[in-house]
Amino acid sequence: MKDEVLIDIKDVKKHFPLSKKWFAEKKYVKAVDGVSFSIKKGETFGLVGESGCGKSTTGRLINGLIKADSGEIKFKGKNLANISEKDWKKYRKPMQMVFQDPYASLSPRLKVKDILSEPLKIHYPKMPNDEKKKLVTELMDKCGISEFHLEKYPHEFSGGQRQRIGIARSLILRPELIIADEPVSALDVSIQSQILNLMKDLQEEFGLTYLFISHDLSVVEHISDRVGVMYLGNLVEIARKRQIFEDPKHPYTQALLSSIPQPDPKKKRETIVLTGEIPSAANPPSGCKFHTRCPAAMEICRKIVPELKQLGREQYTACHLY
Amino acid sequence: MNHILQVNNLQTAFKTDKGMQTVVHGISFHVDKGEIVGIVGESGCGKSVTSLSIMRLLHDTPGKITGGQVIYNDHDLLRLPESSMKGYRGKELAMIFQEPMTSLNPVLKIGKQLREPIQLHLKMSKADAAEHAVKVLESVGIPRAKDIMEEYPHQLSGGMRQRVMIAMAISCKPSLLIADEPTTALDVTIQAQILSLMKEIQKENDMGILMITHDLGVVAEVCNRVIVMYAGRVVEETTVELLFENPKHPYTKGLIASVPKIGSGSKRLHSIPGTVPSPTNMPTGCKFAPRCKDVMDFCHTEEPGLIEEDGHSCRCWLYQDQRQGAMTE
Amino acid sequence: MSNIQPEVVTTDRIVNERKETHFHQFWKEFRKKKPALISLFFILFLILIMIIGPSVVPYDPAKPDYNRVLESPTLEHFFGTDEFGRDILSRLAVGARLTLSVSISAVLLGAVFGTILGLVSGFFGKLLDRSIMRVCDVLFAFPDLILAIGIVAILGPGLRNVIIAVSFFSIPSFARIVRSATLETKEMLFVEATRSIGASNRRIIWKHIFPETVPTIIVYFTMKVGTAILAAASLSFLGLGAEPSSPDWGAMLSKSRDYIDSSFHLVFFPGLIIFLTVLAFNLLGDGLRDVLDPKTKD
Numbered sequence: 001m002k003d004e005v006l007i008d009i010k011d012v013k014k015h016f017p018l019s020k021k022w023f024a025e026k027k028y029v030k031a032v033d034g035v036s037f038s039i040k041k042g043e044t045f046g047l048v049g050e051s052g053c054g055k056s057t058t059g060r061l062i063n064g065l066i067k068a069d070s071g072e073i074k075f076k077g078k079n080l081a082n083i084s085e086k087d088w089k090k091y092r093k094p095m096q097m098v099f100q101d102p103y104a105s106l107s108p109r110l111k112v113k114d115i116l117s118e119p120l121k122i123h124y125p126k127m128p129n130d131e132k133k134k135l136v137t138e139l140m141d142k143c144g145i146s147e148f149h150l151e152k153y154p155h156e157f158s159g160g161q162r163q164r165i166g167i168a169r170s171l172i173l174r175p176e177l178i179i180a181d182e183p184v185s186a187l188d189v190s191i192q193s194q195i196l197n198l199m200k201d202l203q204e205e206f207g208l209t210y211l212f213i214s215h216d217l218s219v220v221e222h223i224s225d226r227v228g229v230m231y232l233g234n235l236v237e238i239a240r241k242r243q244i245f246e247d248p249k250h251p252y253t254q255a256l257l258s259s260i261p262q263p264d265p266k267k268k269r270e271t272i273v274l275t276g277e278i279p280s281a282a283n284p285p286s287g288c289k290f291h292t293r294c295p296a297a298m299e300i301c302r303k304i305v306p307e308l309k310q311l312g313r314e315q316y317t318a319c320h321l322y
Numbered sequence: 323m324n325h326i327l328q329v330n331n332l333q334t335a336f337k338t339d340k341g342m343q344t345v346v347h348g349i350s351f352h353v354d355k356g357e358i359v360g361i362v363g364e365s366g367c368g369k370s371v372t373s374l375s376i377m378r379l380l381h382d383t384p385g386k387i388t389g390g391q392v393i394y395n396d397h398d399l400l401r402l403p404e405s406s407m408k409g410y411r412g413k414e415l416a417m418i419f420q421e422p423m424t425s426l427n428p429v430l431k432i433g434k435q436l437r438e439p440i441q442l443h444l445k446m447s448k449a450d451a452a453e454h455a456v457k458v459l460e461s462v463g464i465p466r467a468k469d470i471m472e473e474y475p476h477q478l479s480g481g482m483r484q485r486v487m488i489a490m491a492i493s494c495k496p497s498l499l500i501a502d503e504p505t506t507a508l509d510v511t512i513q514a515q516i517l518s519l520m521k522e523i524q525k526e527n528d529m530g531i532l533m534i535t536h537d538l539g540v541v542a543e544v545c546n547r548v549i550v551m552y553a554g555r556v557v558e559e560t561t562v563e564l565l566f567e568n569p570k571h572p573y574t575k576g577l578i579a580s581v582p583k584i585g586s587g588s589k590r591l592h593s594i595p596g597t598v599p600s601p602t603n604m605p606t607g608c609k610f611a612p613r614c615k616d617v618m619d620f621c622h623t624e625e626p627g628l629i630e631e632d633g634h635s636c637r638c639w640l641y642q643d644q645r646q647g648a649m650t651e
Numbered sequence: 652m653s654n655i656q657p658e659v660v661t662t663d664r665i666v667n668e669r670k671e672t673h674f675h676q677f678w679k680e681f682r683k684k685k686p687a688l689i690s691l692f693f694i695l696f697l698i699l700i701m702i703i704g705p706s707v708v709p710y711d712p713a714k715p716d717y718n719r720v721l722e723s724p725t726l727e728h729f730f731g732t733d734e735f736g737r738d739i740l741s742r743l744a745v746g747a748r749l750t751l752s753v754s755i756s757a758v759l760l761g762a763v764f765g766t767i768l769g770l771v772s773g774f775f776g777k778l779l780d781r782s783i784m785r786v787c788d789v790l791f792a793f794p795d796l797i798l799a800i801g802i803v804a805i806l807g808p809g810l811r812n813v814i815i816a817v818s819f820f821s822i823p824s825f826a827r828i829v830r831s832a833t834l835e836t837k838e839m840l841f842v843e844a845t846r847s848i849g850a851s852n853r854r855i856i857w858k859h860i861f862p863e864t865v866p867t868i869i870v871y872f873t874m875k876v877g878t879a880i881l882a883a884a885s886l887s888f889l890g891l892g893a894e895p896s897s898p899d900w901g902a903m904l905s906k907s908r909d910y911i912d913s914s915f916h917l918v919f920f921p922g923l924i925i926f927l928t929v930l931a932f933n934l935l936g937d938g939l940r941d942v943l944d945p946k947t948k949d
Binding site for chain 1: 848
């Protein structure tokens with residue numbers, strides 16, 4: 001039970017076509033370009049990276065909102081990569097999503113009670129209304145929203161409250177996996193910590209597994225057990241949280257870590273300021289995609305794509321340095 | 323006094339269905355030469371409105387300045403006619419915004435947008451202004467500055483656009499730069515670039531910077547002095563070292579404790595319960611009282627003043643002994 | 652679980668104060684649009700007349716009175732009488748039912764079909780979308796009235812066929828605006844969120860996308876009623892619609908044109924009422940658009 005693998009994805013790729021001009025050469029944005037990782041039951045796997053690195057696409061590939069071009073996506077051993085849209089209904093039940101923008105992810109013209117009971121209506125069409133209502137109120141209470149808000153519309157709530165509603169919606173079907181796509185990025189710090197605490201409590205209570213996607217390393221460090229760092233569609237490092245934050249191996253992870261402004265003026269650490277821009281995923285550099293900005297770039301990095309190599313017990317890095 | 327900017331009792335109100343609602347409540351502060359002052363607070367605390375009020379850029383909003391002074395070089399900017407304010411904006415006081423796309427004109431080439439204020443304010447010829455613009459672009463670390471002059475804003479990445487905005491802001495060597503969340507829309511590695519650039523520029527030109535942000539990390543990284551705002555009021559003001567070492571106001575304490583810090587592990591985060599009150603529904607007394615963990619009875623009825631002690635101001639009854647004495651008597 | 656912090660009292664207070672329904676917000680804005688407000692009252696008045704008209708009019712609209720033929724407006728007959736001595740005011744009041752019900756039901760029919768086509772077309776896209784839109788383009792190529800005349804010519808004259816004809820030419824325009832609203836809504840996060848909980852396409856379309864297109868449909872519906880009144884009147888004027896003797900506004904206008912030189916009021920009042928009604932629907936549509944759907948404003 002302890003080490004049961006819930007999600008196991010292997011070499012998953014998704015390339016979005018870019019130009020639709022008739023005679024032009026077809027170009028692709030390599031949003032996810034061969035990503036593999038697995039998540040064990042009950043753990044929180046943090047996926048970090050900057051905008052355009054493919055972390056959100058990876059989340060959506062797992063629950064089939066976007067279909068993968070190739071690769072395997074196994075949920076409890078069952079490969080979901082090629083199942084039909086009809087069958088997805090069954091598999092979406094145990095994996096739910098929480099979205100970044102709590103303002104946009106709730107239907108504006110539905111009342112809170114309708115938003116929350118909708119998953120039940122879809123998956124248990126025969127459930128009596130009072131039972132639905134009981135489940136909804138119970139969960140709202142657990143998520144810190146009082147019952148008299150049931151008749152209200154999303155626009156009547158603040159961002160933090162809406163995110164609580166979003167979380168409650170994702171939990172009502174008692175899923176095993178929650179894919180949280182930047183769930184606190186749109187919130188103020190004091191609200192952000194409320195939501196993070198809530199997510200931890202709910203994880204404990206329901207034995208949830210989280211795939212926590214975020215650009216904010218400090219948030220990811222706070223909530224995750226293991227962390228994967230993405231750059232331009234590839235995972236460059238996967239490790240236990242402690243290893244990532246105390247002894248990052250990949251130069252990109254090191255730079256990312258040192259770039260976070262720390263709320264402590266005395267801790268003026270040496271910031272590794274990366275030169276240059278993030279290259280476009282439509283036209284990524286050859287070899288190691290990070291070599292254009294890497295302070296430790298070597299000749300080989302320009303030519304050969306580094307593979308993920310195991311360095312420590314649970315630490316993997318894709319870099320020619322090792 | 324060598325303050326470049328002195329804001330006295332500034333008040334700004336917004337027109338709503340329920341009449342004028344004051345969103346900036348008599349705030350006062352100053353910025354000195356060569357100093358980076360941070361204004362931190364969460365959304366809706368009035369920090370951005372403050373910056374727009376100083377620049378008198380409220381006409382696109384329902385806002386109106388209802389009182390106070392903004393003194394720059396012995397002139398009260400709020401009393402100047404709009405025509406002479408134009409001479410200050412861009413030349414003496416410059417501003418950069420969170421989303422550079424909204425402040426760059428999408429249909430004009432970068433070169434033209436950069437050149438025009440230089441021609442206007444520094445009275446340069448077109449050719450000289452263009453040359454100057456290229457120099458400024460190079461100084462903010464833009465490679466192939468000459469080519470960029472011929473490009474349109476949408477052809478640049480977010481980080482590049484922010485660099486162009488900064489170039490535009492400093493092109494006329496202003497003595498005060500107001501930066502409203504300049505790095506919020508950027509990725510961390512790009513944010514690190516922009517922050518180090520801003521510090522560099524500040525040193526080179528010896529200007530004052532007023533940095534508006536919600537990110538305590540950014541404050542700790544670049545600011546010298548910090549003003550913490552809550553519900554349209556200054557609740558704490560001190561040096562950056564003192565603020566993080568010894569925060570006084572319960573709101574500041576809560577805010578600092580709410581931020582997850584690298585290396586602090588997974589222990590439970592502190593959180594401030596509740597949300598920021600809306601201007602239409604302000605609590606009486608101390609505005610933070612309903613969310614405060616150190617709240618006392620009279621906090622709900624009496625609003626504390628901003629009291630300074632050893633260069634550390636705080637608006638909280640916890641630090642105002644006479645009042646407590648008076649209450650216990 | 653005791654650690655979860657409920658949102659404290661302050662937020663509840665704020666939320667209570669903000670407790671306004673969509674309708675309240677709408678009304679607060681709409682109230683400021685004076686021309687639309689006046690139009691709304693005018694239309695409500697017409698609808699009232701539609702309902703109670705036949706029972707309150709002073710004269711029987713069908714009963715001739717050969718002693719008072721072609722009388723100019725007097726205190727007895729405010730709008731005068733027609734060539735058979737029938738009271739024009741009474742005829743207009745009773746005719747309101749005929750004219751309005753024909754045009755409203757025609758637009759309603761067009762809106763229903765157009766909306767379904769637009770939703771399907773916008774949501775599923777691809778070949779289905781392209782074929783539906785091409786058919787609409789073909790229909791768009793005909794002037795509305797010519798198309799309607801053509802349809803009535805095929806189906807034969809009569810009110811039922813006028814309804815079909817008028818609804819037919821409003822289908823493509825509804826399909827088009829609903830399609831564009833659908834395309835926009837489809838990309839919104841809440842649609843993706845609904846899909847992620849396992850919702851079917853049908854559910855997403857009806858429960859989540861359709862409600863978002865309703866304001867656009869209401870606005871367009873109102874404006875289209877104006878056009879439909881004109882079209883129905885025109886068809887009746889051409890003798891393709893209502894029975895010439897019935898008090899339909901278009902038919903009244905048509906019949907009285909022989910007397911335009913001698914008895915101007917015969918043409919004037921039906922013309923005026925058509926003009927005012929169409930104007931009212933258009934102004935109301937404008938006002939509704941400003942409030943409900945500001946982004947479509949030119």
